[in-house]
Amino acid sequence: MTKNKENYFDQVYQVVKLIPKGRVTSYGAIANYLGLKSGARMVGYAMNSSHSQPDIPAHRVVNRAGVLTGKHHFETPFKMQELLEQEGIKIEKDKIIAFEQHFWDPIELEKTL
DNA sequence: AGTATGACGTCTC
């Protein structure tokens, strides 16, 4: 398979789809889980490509500060905040309140095993 | 084909 580019792009999609409802994670957390400590940018960029994926809750992925940096890439800049609020997450000034409280890390998956 | 930029994060000065 020469064109089988299972980049960590696909890995990111899998992890993002595994994010439990009402929980959020950060780009760095995913990158760290995949082993890319500095590849946080790629995680976010993968989200940009997430338009090719049907079930990518990109609204559950925010930056390290819990800020909805990518909200502008959604259907509407308010869609991201709306989706998060629907899951019980409060947002203020595009920032998640009690971010660490809703923070979820893919590492917990293996840790729970 | 090469350059520039990007939904971030960490290191260094």
Place this chain on the structure above:
DNA sequence: AGAGACGCCATAC
């Protein structure tokens, strides 16, 4: 302690 620059891999022009 605050500000600036770099790194990561891929896509776009």
